[in-house]
Amino acid sequence: MKIEEIMVKKLESVEANAPVYDAIEKMVDRRMRSILVRPKDEKDVYGIVTMRDIVFKVIGKNLDPNKIKVEEIASKPVISIDKDMDIDHVISLMNKFNIARVFVSEGREIIGVASLLDIMAASLIEKARGGHVA
Amino acid sequence: MLLEKVFSGGKAEQKVIENIKEHIRTLCSASDCFKKAIEGQDKELMFCVPDLEREGDAIRREIISTIYEGAFLPFLRPNICRFVEIVDEAFDVLEDAAHVFEYLGTTLDKEIEEESIKIADMNLKMCEMLLLAFETLFSKEDLREKNLAIRIYENKIDDIKFDLIEKLRKKEVNNFWEGKMLSDFISYLTHVSDVIEDASDYLYIMNVSLR
Numbered sequence: 001m002k003i004e005e006i007m008v009k010k011l012e013s014v015e016a017n018a019p020v021y022d023a024i025e026k027m028v029d030r031r032m033r034s035i036l037v038r039p040k041d042e043k044d045v046y047g048i049v050t051m052r053d054i055v056f057k058v059i060g061k062n063l064d065p066n067k068i069k070v071e072e073i074a075s076k077p078v079i080s081i082d083k084d085m086d087i088d089h090v091i092s093l094m095n096k097f098n099i100a101r102v103f104v105s106e107g108r109e110i111i112g113v114a115s116l117l118d119i120m121a122a123s124l125i126e127k128a129r130g131g132h133v134a
Numbered sequence: 135m136l137l138e139k140v141f142s143g144g145k146a147e148q149k150v151i152e153n154i155k156e157h158i159r160t161l162c163s164a165s166d167c168f169k170k171a172i173e174g175q176d177k178e179l180m181f182c183v184p185d186l187e188r189e190g191d192a193i194r195r196e197i198i199s200t201i202y203e204g205a206f207l208p209f210l211r212p213n214i215c216r217f218v219e220i221v222d223e224a225f226d227v228l229e230d231a232a233h234v235f236e237y238l239g240t241t242l243d244k245e246i247e248e249e250s251i252k253i254a255d256m257n258l259k260m261c262e263m264l265l266l267a268f269e270t271l272f273s274k275e276d277l278r279e280k281n282l283a284i285r286i287y288e289n290k291i292d293d294i295k296f297d298l299i300e301k302l303r304k305k306e307v308n309n310f311w312e313g314k315m316l317s318d319f320i321s322y323l324t325h326v327s328d329v330i331e332d333a334s335d336y337l338y339i340m341n342v343s344l345r
Contacts, residue, residue, distance in 0.1 A: 010297065121286045128263060128283035 003090050004083035006122040007104045007112030016040045016047065016071040020058050023049050023070050034101065036110060037074040046110055047074035048103070080105040083112070087119060094119075146205035150197055150214070151272075157193045157221055158268060160186055162261040164228055165326070169254035171232070172247075177240040183232035190225045194218055213340050220333040221264075224326055228257075231322035237315045245301050246320070249294050253323050260287045260330045267337055277341050284334040288327045295324040 013036035014023045023035050037047035049070055057073045058065050080103040081090060094102060094116065101115040164186035171180035197218050201211050235242075242250055267280035298320050307313035 121290075124279065125259075125263075125283045125286060128279045129266065 001087045001122065001126060002083065003081060003085050003087060003102075003104055003114055004112070006087070006118050007083070007114045008118060009112045011036060011110065011113060013038045014049070014070050016044070016069070016074065018070050020049075020054060020065040020068045020070055020073060024054060024065055027051065027054075034113075036078065036103070037070055037076070040071075045077040046080070046103070047071070047076035048078040049074045078103050078110070080110055082106075087122065090114070091119060144205065146200050146203065150200050150205050153193055153197045153200070154214075154218060154221075154268060155265065157190060157197065157218065158261065158265040160190045160193060161221060161224055161228075162258065162265060164190070164225060165254070165258040165261045168228055168232060169251065169258055171240075172235060172242065172254055173251055175240050175242070177236060180232050180235060180240070184229050187225045187229045190222060194222045213336075213343075217333060217336050217340065220329060220336055224261075224329040224333065227322050227325050227329055231319060231326070234315055234319040234322060238319060243305070243316075245305070246298055246316075249298050250320075250323060253291050253294055253327075256287050256291055257323075257326045257330070260284055260327055263287070264330055264334055264337075267334055271337070271341060277338060281334050281338045284331055288331045291324055291327045295320070298324075 010030075012026050012030050012032055014026060016037050017040070027033070027035055034048055034050040037049055039045055053073045053075070054065070057063075058068055079097065079099065081093065083104050083106050090102060094100070101113055103110050104112040104114060164183050167179060167182040167186065170176070171183070198215060201215060205211075206214060263280055263284050267277055267284070269275075270277040270280055302316065302320065305316075307316070
């Protein structure tokens with residue numbers, strides 16, 4: 001099974017120079033744990049801000065999320081995998097890098113995201129259908 | 135496996151089992167047809183949903199008649215009938231969604247089209263899984279994992295429903311009926327999975343109660 005078949009296409013993103021508060025709002029509204037940071041220009045790349053970044057780098061340090069820019073706490077470049085990658089390969093990558101979700105790309109464009117929960121659900125369904133389990 | 139022993143034997147019982155499989159297969163066909171019709175925004179193709187619903191009704195009547203003629207032990211009969219009725223309810227909800235689709239002019243707004251097709255696709259996969267779950271009663275396979283797969287699909291549909299409602303709330307509607315039809319379409323479309331989940335849960339309870 002390819003990662004494209006199970007990825008979630010629902011992606012939210014913020015501008016790199018937006019305040020962290022904008023990212024918090026979107027993440028709370030959309031019940032997401034991470035959000036993409038759009039490239040500033042053509043030479044720039046996608047970044048990512050997670051709940052951990054916000055809690056540890058802003059809230060935990062008593063900083064004002066309205067005064068901190070997203071790019072100051074974002075991780076860049078975002079780790080992404082090709083949409084055609086097999087799930088078992090993705091699992092070993094996630095295990096190796098100890099990450100809970102991966103972004104899926106097509107060329108330079110990020111087109112989806114897959115979490116451990118998505119992978120577990122897909123594997124259970126595949127097994128129930130009598131197919132291969134990743 | 136246990137059901138195989140309980141059900142063993144009689145021609146009437148075999149007839150009911152085969153008819154129940156046919157009933158679920160017909161539901162799969164109706165779901166497939168529904169999905170293709172909204173994908174292609176095809177009014178003609180959507181007519182197959184009420185046709186298959188009527189076919190499902192005929193199969194349900196045959197199942198119930200055979201049971202009342204004496205198939206199965208008396209304590210099993212109400213449970214089997216209830217399961218068949220739940221599956222039949224899924225037909226009804228799907229048919230309601232098909233009718234509302236016609237009222238919508240067989241076109242869906244771009245903002246909700248992709249999600250609606252995705253839900254229709256998952257409804258179809260849930261029907262196929264329900265058939266596998268039913269067949270599990272007569273094999274050594276694990277019914278629990280089919281039941282879990284159905285619950286996973288249902289949770290995914292619930293998530294999409296939440297997003298769709300968010301989108302609908304932001305949408306401007308021109309009149310009462312336009313808004314009502316759109317809201318009804320999403321309600322029916324997302325309710326099919328609830329009913330299939332109920333059927334799957336009932337199957338599981340039937341299996342457990344017979345241990």
